[in-house]
Amino acid sequence: MPLPPIISQVLSRLSRACGFETLDAFPPAHQHARTRWNPAYFDIASDLSGEQIERSLCESIANTPLIFAHITHPTPRMQRVLMAVIDTRVRRACGVPSDLVTLLIKAYEGSATQEGVPGLRAVIYNSAHLSLDEQVHEVLAFLREASSTFDLISPQPAARLAGPSARAAP
Secondary structure (H helix, E strand, O other): OOOOOHHHHHHHHHHHOOOOEEOEOOOOOOOOOOEEEEEOOOEOOOOOOHHHHHHHHHHHHHHHHHHHHHEEOHHHHHHHHHHHHHHHHHHOOOOOOHHHHHHHHEEEOOOOOOOOOOOOOHHHOOOOOOOOHHHHHHHHHHHHHHHHHOOOOOOOOOHHOHHHHOOOOO
16 A cells, blocks of 8 residues: 655655665755766765765765766766876876776766866867777877866875865965
8 A cells, every 4th residue: 555645755855864865966956966876886875965975976986987987967076086097097007098088088978067177078079070099099188188287186085086176275
């Protein structure tokens, strides 16, 4: 026998307030409300603030970068975490991290994705006519240049995850 709608709504609100539900998006009023993720891959409690949600997602990306594939319209901060992982792999001479760069490129298929670095969308769109390997190399070349220009890569992992606004002043 189904619960009456009022009781169902009250139980749903109580469950969400206690953090028993797993979120798949930021709250509707949040600046990144269009960002979505697959809750099967991210265990985000419903009682977290927007900042805590984003921090948790960024930590997941830093620990398991391929999980980025399960996010639609990733925030600029999430993109910068992935870019930092890409930079680390390139610096360690692990080869070209084509899989991760491809995930970054695919994130820009939707026009609602905000740029993680100014100019990245233009590079992706201007290289769309190239083969995927060539496009990956174009994006990597841009990221190499942007990492020095926009200080994408921080030597401190905590600062890198927190984003530029949380970095300590020199």
